[in-house]
Amino acid sequence: MADEFIKGLAILTVSGTVWFTVAAWYRTDGFGGTQLIAPRPDEDLGTYGEALLVIGDIALYFALIGAITFWVLVPAFREGRRAWDERQRAE
Amino acid sequence: MTERDHTEDVRTDGGEPQTDGGESEGGAGLPANVPPDDQTPTWHDRKARTQGLSRLTYEYFERARYEDQVLRQESDYVERDVLAFPTWPHETIRNLAITSFFLGMMFFVAAALPPHLPDPADPSNTPPVILPDWYLYWSFGLLHLDPINPNLAILGGDKIVSDRVYGVLANLVVVGFIAIVPFLNKGSARRPVEEPFWGALGVAGIVFAITIAIVPIQNIVAEFIAIMTIDLLFALSFILPVVAFFIAYAVLKTMQEGYMYELNKRYYRLRPPR
Numbered sequence: 001m002a003d004e005f006i007k008g009l010a011i012l013t014v015s016g017t018v019w020f021t022v023a024a025w026y027r028t029d030g031f032g033g034t035q036l037i038a039p040r041p042d043e044d045l046g047t048y049g050e051a052l053l054v055i056g057d058i059a060l061y062f063a064l065i066g067a068i069t070f071w072v073l074v075p076a077f078r079e080g081r082r083a084w085d086e087r088q089r090a091e
Numbered sequence: 092m093t094e095r096d097h098t099e100d101v102r103t104d105g106g107e108p109q110t111d112g113g114e115s116e117g118g119a120g121l122p123a124n125v126p127p128d129d130q131t132p133t134w135h136d137r138k139a140r141t142q143g144l145s146r147l148t149y150e151y152f153e154r155a156r157y158e159d160q161v162l163r164q165e166s167d168y169v170e171r172d173v174l175a176f177p178t179w180p181h182e183t184i185r186n187l188a189i190t191s192f193f194l195g196m197m198f199f200v201a202a203a204l205p206p207h208l209p210d211p212a213d214p215s216n217t218p219p220v221i222l223p224d225w226y227l228y229w230s231f232g233l234l235h236l237d238p239i240n241p242n243l244a245i246l247g248g249d250k251i252v253s254d255r256v257y258g259v260l261a262n263l264v265v266v267g268f269i270a271i272v273p274f275l276n277k278g279s280a281r282r283p284v285e286e287p288f289w290g291a292l293g294v295a296g297i298v299f300a301i302t303i304a305i306v307p308i309q310n311i312v313a314e315f316i317a318i319m320t321i322d323l324l325f326a327l328s329f330i331l332p333v334v335a336f337f338i339a340y341a342v343l344k345t346m347q348e349g350y351m352y353e354l355n356k357r358y359y360r361l362r363p364p365r
Binding site: 020021028030031 | 206
């Protein structure tokens with residue numbers, strides 16, 4: 001149980017930091033404007049800039065899906081399987 | 092005096108091995124520090140709590156106790172009677188690591204999203220809305236209590252103190268009450284379940300801190316939520332803490348039936364019983 005929690009937390013924080021870096025660099029108008037979720041800039045970013053935007057998106061989805069997986073899906077699957085086993089044994 | 096006599100003299104701890112695991116004689120029985128049987132719930136305990144929240148609480152703590160027991164049985168770590176670690180090097184290096192981490196995070200966030208410097212303040216122009224920083228809203232809200240400053244018929248409908256003085260007195264009363272709480276309750280409870288009244292009082296205090304913080308911004312809140320009038324908001328800021336108190340008290344009182352007071356006692360050996 002604790003193992004699953006720390007896995008989800010590690011994924012959320014580390015991957016979230018990667019997303020935060022990219023989003024602060026490319027997706028922020030300014031301190032007073034939209035922060036972190038502004039539309040991507042219009043000018044040509046170059047190969048590295050484009051790659052970073054993709055990495056940022058991947059990091060965001062990895063953080064969310066990873067946390068949900070380890071905090072919700074895996075424990076729910078285990079509980080369900082245990083309940084299923086108990087029912088099978090009762091019959 | 093032989094060597095053997097000397098060692099016999101030195102042993103003043105009763106001769107019990109202070110280790111966890113691997114010490115059992117002949118490989119049978121539990122290691123020395125596994126929770127003794129009097130902490131394991133009896134069959135009657137298991138049967139007595141069979142429903143609802145008390146059952147859930149009981150299962151949660153029983154599971155925690157069992158996992159702790161399993162971990163201790165599997166462990167080959169030697170438990171020593173150590174109360175703390177030395178400041179140098181253990182604590183110092185750990186604190187340096189923690190300090191470096193948080194300093195690094197602060198520099199990182201400040202570099203990623205640099206805050207901008209606003210225009211200098213204009214002393215000849217008062218802004219329309221004056222509010223303190225958000226963490227002082229509760230105190231600012233206590234200065235806005237003029238609707239409940241009583242006008243006394245004895246004085247011909249006059250108020251006994253002005254609204255400003257009344258607000259300052261309200262601050263003194265609240266801060267004074269918080270100051271005497273440690274003298275009313277010594278804080279020997281390990282979890283809110285153990286003292287439902289004080290746990291519920293804490294919940295009510297937190298809710299009151301939030302609701303009284305809404306009072307100075309109530310016209311802004313009333314704009315956003317259609318059914319809220321300013322009078323209703325003001326009344327709710329005193330009703331909600333009481334409601335929260337009774338809900339929290341009921342929940343904690345129910346959980347108490349399933350709570351094991353003996354649980355985790357060893358972790359809190361340094362704290363004297365009340």
